[in-house]
Each structure stands twice: as structure tokens, then as C-alpha cells.
Amino acid sequence: MGRTREAGCVAAGVVIGAGACYCVYRLTWGRDESEKIWDDDEEDDEEESSDIVETGVETGKGAKANAGVGARARLQGESKVKAEVGMELQSGSDVKAEAHLGARSGGGLEAKAKALFSTLKEQASAKAGRGARLGTISGNRTLAPSLPCPGGRGGGCHPTRSGARAGGRASGKTKGRTRGKSTRTPATAWPVRRGKFNFPYKIDDILGASDLQKVLNILERSNDPFIQEIALVTLGNNAAYSFNQNAIRELGGLPIIAKLIKTKDPIIREKAYNALNNLSVNAENQGKIKTYISQVCDDTMICRLDSAVQMAGLRLLTNMTVTNHYQHLLSYSFPDFFALLFLGNYFTKIQIMKLIINFTENPAMTRELVSCKVPSELISLFNKEWDREILLNILTLFENINDNIKNEGLASSKKEFSRSSLFFLFKESGVCVKKIKALANHNDLVVKVKVLKVLTKL
Numbered sequence: 449m450g451r452t453r454e455a456g457c458v459a460a461g462v463v464i465g466a467g468a469c470y471c472v473y474r475l476t477w478g479r480d481e482s483e484k485i486w487d488d489d490e491e492d493d494e495e496e497s498s499d500i501v502e503t504g505v506e507t508g509k510g511a512k513a514n515a516g517v518g519a520r521a522r523l524q525g526e527s528k529v530k531a532e533v534g535m536e537l538q539s540g541s542d543v544k545a546e547a548h549l550g551a552r553s554g555g556g557l558e559a560k561a562k563a564l565f566s567t568l569k570e571q572a573s574a575k576a577g578r579g580a581r582l583g584t585i586s587g588n589r590t591l592a593p594s595l596p597c598p599g600g601r602g603g604g605c606h607p608t609r610s611g612a613r614a615g616g617r618a619s620g621k622t623k624g625r626t627r628g629k630s631t632r633t634p635a636t637a638w639p640v641r642r643g644k645f646n647f648p649y650k651i652d653d654i655l656g657a658s659d660l661q662k663v664l665n666i667l668e669r670s671n672d673p674f675i676q677e678i679a680l681v682t683l684g685n686n687a688a689y690s691f692n693q694n695a696i697r698e699l700g701g702l703p704i705i706a707k708l709i710k711t712k713d714p715i716i717r718e719k720a721y722n723a724l725n726n727l728s729v730n731a732e733n734q735g736k737i738k739t740y741i742s743q744v745c746d747d748t749m750i751c752r753l754d755s756a757v758q759m760a761g762l763r764l765l766t767n768m769t770v771t772n773h774y775q776h777l778l779s780y781s782f783p784d785f786f787a788l789l790f791l792g793n794y795f796t797k798i799q800i801m802k803l804i805i806n807f808t809e810n811p812a813m814t815r816e817l818v819s820c821k822v823p824s825e826l827i828s829l830f831n832k833e834w835d836r837e838i839l840l841n842i843l844t845l846f847e848n849i850n851d852n853i854k855n856e857g858l859a860s861s862k863k864e865f866s867r868s869s870l871f872f873l874f875k876e877s878g879v880c881v882k883k884i885k886a887l888a889n890h891n892d893l894v895v896k897v898k899v900l901k902v903l904t905k906l
Contacts, residue, residue, distance in 0.1 A: 651681045657695045660686060664701045673713050680705065680719035687726035693733060702727065702736045709744060714757045717747070721760035728767040738774045741765070749784045754793045762799040769806040775813055782807075782820040786870070790823045794838070797829075801841040808848035814856050818849060818871035819864070826873065830883035832890055839887065839895050846884070847902045849874055881906060 648662065649655060655663065660683070667679040683705065686692040696702070705727075708720040721744065727733045748761030769775050789800045807813045829842045853859055853875060865871035874880050887899045 647675070647678050647682075649682060651678060652685055653682070654689065655682070655686050655692070657699065660692065660695055660701070661699050664696075664699055664704055667708075668704050673716055676708060676716050677719055680708065680716070680723050684719065684723035684726050687723055690730070693727055693730040696727060697730070697733050697736065702733065706737070706740045709740060709747065714751070714755065718757045718760045721757070721764050725760065725764040725767055728764060731771075734768060734771070734774065737764075737768065738777065741768055741774060741777050745778055745781050749781065749788070753788075753791060754796050759795065759799060762796070762803060766799065766803045766806060769803060772810045772812070775807055775810055779813065779816045782817060783822070786820065786822040786826065789829075790825050798837060798841065801838075801845060805841065805845055805848065808845055808852065811852050811855060814849070814852035815858065818853065818858065818874070819869055821866070821868045822870045822873060824868075824873065827879050827883060830880060830887065832887055836892050836895055839890075839892075840898055843884070843887075843895075843898050843902055846874060846880060847905065850902075850905060 647666075649659065653659075663679050663682055667676060667683070670676060670679070683696065683701065687696060702724075705720055705723050708716050709724075711717060711720075724737055724740075724744075728737050744761050744764055748758055748765065751757045751761070765778065769778065785800055785804055789797055789804070792800060804817075807817055829838065832839075834842075849870070853871070858871070859875070862871065862876060884899055884902055887895060888903070890896050890899065
């Protein structure tokens with residue numbers, strides 16, 4: 449019985465080693481070597497797996513050598529077992545045959561063989577899974593969740609890299625086509641704005657004086673449009689609070705921001721106008737910003753029609769003309785304002801009318817306003833097809849001008865004004881009055897009330 453038990457142990461070692469070799473063979477058979485993507489770590493894992501298999505075989509052989517000190521009959525039995533295992537491997541039979549052979553050699557061998565087979569299969573699957581994931585890593589840039597897109601457009605945002613660089617560090621080196629795919633960024637994956645800078649604050653953070661000073665320093669020293677845009681949006685958001693309006697002025701931030709309205713980059717100019725617009729709510733800040741108001745007006749008139757830069761400039765000019773202190777600085781642009789009122793889209797028309805209404809509320813600006821040349825097509829703004837906001841604004845503009853003409857006594861000096869002037873269009877031609885009377889039957893009650901109010905003053 450002792451020799452039989454030793455022979456069984458030897459047979460078990462041989463079956464386990466042979467089964468392991470066959471499993472590795474079946475898992476790697478037929479695989480195209482040109483399309484394998486294994487890194488250095490996976491190669492090491494393969495060497496370790498092969499070492500385990502070789503150790504199992506050597507263990508079986510060692511057990512056989514130790515047990516072979518007995519009789520020749522036992523050695524002949526072992527050679528028969530080897531022959532049977534060799535026949536199974538050459539014939540390419542499945543794992544069930546080997547498990548059946550292990551069950552005949554000794555109890556519990558089938559469970560051990562299945563466990564070894566499952567372990568090797570899981571290791572091979574894990575390696576294959578890692579290789580597939582390496583191939584799907586992308587190098588596209590994404591927006592950082594902590595930094596939303598500033599200004600409400602697809603322009604500059606804080607980008608973060610994911611994919612190619614991180615994947616290269618995690619997996620060592622890649623081979624074949626995988627590296628080309630992982631590091632190639634599509635041309636349409638990112639807008640014009642590019643940059644890599646860890647801005648110290650979020651654009652919606654409410655900052656104190658010391659933090660505002662840091663942002664101003666970054667803005668002043670940097671020539672990177674990406675950094676400038678983020679800094680301007682941060683300052684503009686903080687300028688919405690009255691305590692920060694004073695702080696930015698006291699820190700010398702107004703000249704730093706205003707310097708960027710000279711840049712050729714339209715996005716930077718827009719963000720600078722937005723920041724100055726929020727700062728201009730403060731009366732003391734207006735005294736500083738008036739130095740740049742003529743430049744802002746000129747740029748607003750010559751930039752692309754209905755662009756975001758133009759709208760930002762018009763909002764800044766509207767804020768600067770709420771009071772009467774700086775309106776005279778823009779009187780030379782009255783013809784341009786009315787031309788833009790005719791040419792602009794709906795939103796431009798609304799904004800430019802708000803700006804002109806500010807001038808009409810100042811009686812001292814009436815003569816210069818009504819003497820400027822205007823396109824006759826402005827009369828079309830009194831048509832009932834326009835919505836409530838357009839009609840209310842144009843009616844307010846007409847009402848204010850009509851009141852100022854009466855109050856300033858300009859009706860008696862009508863010879864001073866040309867036929868292409870605003871005075872002639874609103875007062876002498878009579879076309880506007882007819883258009884206004886036609887609006888008395890408008891469906892909107894608010895417009896109808898406004899029309900009746902204007903007609904009672906004629």
C-alpha cells in the first residue's frame with residue numbers, strides 16, 4: 449500500500465502539471481501576436497505564471513524521483529501513467545478527459561485541477577481586460593467641473609487633460625496602434641481657447657481684498673489669453689458686489705482691466721467690458737472709467753454687428769450715461785447710435801434704445817440729439833408687428849424728445865434742422881404721429897395705455 453500511495457502522489461503531480469500546461473496552451477492558442485497589447489507588468493505576470501507551472505512540473509518530477517527508490521513495478525506503472533497523459537495532450541482532447549484521468553489516479557484530483565484551471569483563466573482574462581482598456585483611453589480635453597464656462601459662451605474654460613498622458617504613466621509603455629490612438633486629439637474636440645493653468649480660485653468665488661490683489665497681479669503679469677479671460681471673469685463676478693467695487697478701485701484694478709480693452713482678442717475685450725460694466729455701477733468708479741469711454745464707444749461702433757463685444761460695449765455705455773455727468777463725451781456718436789438702431793438685430797435694438805433714452809432724459813442734450821441725421825427707416829419701429837418691449841422703448845424715446853422740444857422752445861427754431869434730422873422725422877413730417885395713432889388699437893393693453901399717454905401730450 450505504501451508504494452501504491454507514492455505512485456498515486458507521483459501521478460497526481462504529473463496530471464496537475466500537464467493540465468496546467470494544457471490550459472495555458474489552449475488559452476494562448478490561435479492568438480495573433482501582432483495585435484497583442486501587453487505592457488512590461490503583464491510580461492512579468494506571464495513569467496510568474498510560467499514559473500508556477502514549471503514549479504508544479506518540477507515538483508511532480510521530484511516526487512517521482514523520491515518515490516522511484518522502491519521497486520521496478522512501481523516505475524513501470526508510472527511510465528504507463530505518463531504515456532496516457534501524453535496521449536491526451538497530443539490528441540487535443542478537452543479538460544474533462546484529464547479530470548477523468550485525475551479521478552482514476554487519486555481522490556480529489558478533479559477538484560484541484562478545476563481550481564487551477566479557473567485561477568489561470570481568471571489571470572489571463574484580467575490581463576486581456578487591461579490590454580483592452582489601454583486601447584480605449586482617449587486624449588480629449590474636458591472641462592473641469594470646478595470651473596464652469598465663463599461668460600456663457602463656448603470660449604474659454606479651464607481645461608484638464610485625461611487619457612493619454614495619465615494612461616501612459618499608469619501602464620508604462622504601449623505598443624503598436626494603441627499609442628497613436630491614445631495621444632491623438634480630434635481637431636474639433638476643443639475650442640480656440642487652450643491652456644494649462646491651475647487658477648487659484650473658482651470664477652464664482654467671493655474674494656476678499658488680499659485674494660483680489662492676487663487675481664489682479666495674475667492679470668497684470670500674464671500675456672496668456674486663457675489666464676486673462678479667467679481672471680477677468682473672476683473680477684467681473686466679484687464686481688457685482690458693492691464692497692468689492694470699492695476694493696478693486698482701491699487696489700488699482702481699474703487701469704489693469706481697462707488696459708485689456710485695447711487688445712485685438714474679441715473675447716478678452718468682451719470680458720473686460722463686462723467687468724467694467726459691473727464696476728461702473730459705483731459713482732466713484734465712473735469717475736475713473738470716463739477716461740476710457742470714448743475708446744469703448746469707438747470700438748463698439750466698428751466691431752462686428754450684433755457681436756458679443758458690441759453688446760458688452762453698449763451695456764457699459766448705458767451704465768455710464770445713467771447720470772448726466774459724462775453724456776457729453778458721447779454726443780459725437782449720436783448718428784452712429786441711430787444707424788445701429790436701424791441695422792442691429794432685436795437685442796441690439798433694445799440695448800441701443802436704452803442708451804438713447806438716457807440721453808433723452810437730459811434736456812441739455814436735446815439740441816444735439818434732434819439735430820443729428822437719422823435714417824428715415826426708423827419710422828418702421830412704430831409698426832404693430834414689433835413686440836411690447838420694442839414698442840414701449842420707441843414710444844418712450846418719442847415722448848421724451850417731444851417733451852424736451854417743447855420745454856426747450858425748439859419748435860420755433862425748426863429752420864435750424866435739416867430734413868434728414870431727428871427733429872424733422874419726429875416733429876415735422878407727421879409720419880410718426882400717424883404711426884402712433886395706428887397703435888391705439890394694439891392688442892397689448894400696456895402698449896395701448898402708453899400710446900394714449902403719448903397722444904395726450906401732442
